Amino acid sequence: MLESRFWSKIKKTDSCWFWRGSMIKENYGQFSNYVGKITRSHKFIFEYFNSKIIQGNHIHHKCKNIICCNPIHLEQKTPLDHKQEHKKLYCKRGHEFTPENTIKIKNGRKCSFCSKLKEKVWKQKNALHIKKYGKQYNESHKEQRNKTQREYRNQKKMELVV
Ligand SMILES: [Zn+2]
Numbered sequence: 114m115l116e117s118r119f120w121s122k123i124k125k126t127d128s129c130w131f132w133r134g135s136m137i138k139e140n141y142g143q144f145s146n147y148v149g150k151i152t153r154s155h156k157f158i159f160e161y162f163n164s165k166i167i168q169g170n171h172i173h174h175k176c177k178n179i180i181c182c183n184p185i186h187l188e189q190k191t192p193l194d195h196k197q198e199h200k201k202l203y204c205k206r207g208h209e210f211t212p213e214n215t216i217k218i219k220n221g222r223k224c225s226f227c228s229k230l231k232e233k234v235w236k237q238k239n240a241l242h243i244k245k246y247g248k249q250y251n252e253s254h255k256e257q258r259n260k261t262q263r264e265y266r267n268q269k270k271m272e273l274v275v
């Protein structure tokens with residue numbers, strides 16, 4: 114039987130059950146790093162209400178709330194399925210594909226947060242390049258490529274002459 118002390122650590126709302134035990138603090142580092150990480154409390158509740166967790170399997174939060182332990186929000190998945198599920202839900206850096214954070218592109222979608230970040234980094238890089246060379250990064254890159262191709266062609270010609 115479950116101890117009442119255990120239940121006193123759970124704050125139930127209409128949807129999610131929030132785990133308020135000390136484990137959250139102890140495991141908080143893990144939580145912030147990896148979305149699918151689970152605490153023993155989830156595992157415990159999952160097994161209590163749902164079914165035994167097969168060794169190696171993960172518990173996925175369907176509600177995306179990683180401290181939730183409402184058994185109907187929890188789902189047992191094999192590591193592979195879990196990985197695929199997260200691929201559907203999150204970008205490779207872990208940002209959720211909400212409608213606001215999703216940009217439709219020709220062959221799929223991309224994460225808005227990441228592309229904004231990429232753009233910012235690119236702008237910084239470009240600004241630095243302009244400062245240093247007086248040219249857009251694109252331009253000098255193209256020039257450099259043409260120069261290399263020209264040199265290569267010249268070299269080929271030389272080789273033919275010889
Ligand atoms: Zn939940």
Ligand SMILES: [Zn+2]
Nearest residue numbers: 149172173174
């Ligand atoms: Zn998950």
Ligand SMILES: [Zn+2]
Nearest residue numbers: 204208224227
């Ligand atoms: Zn992202």
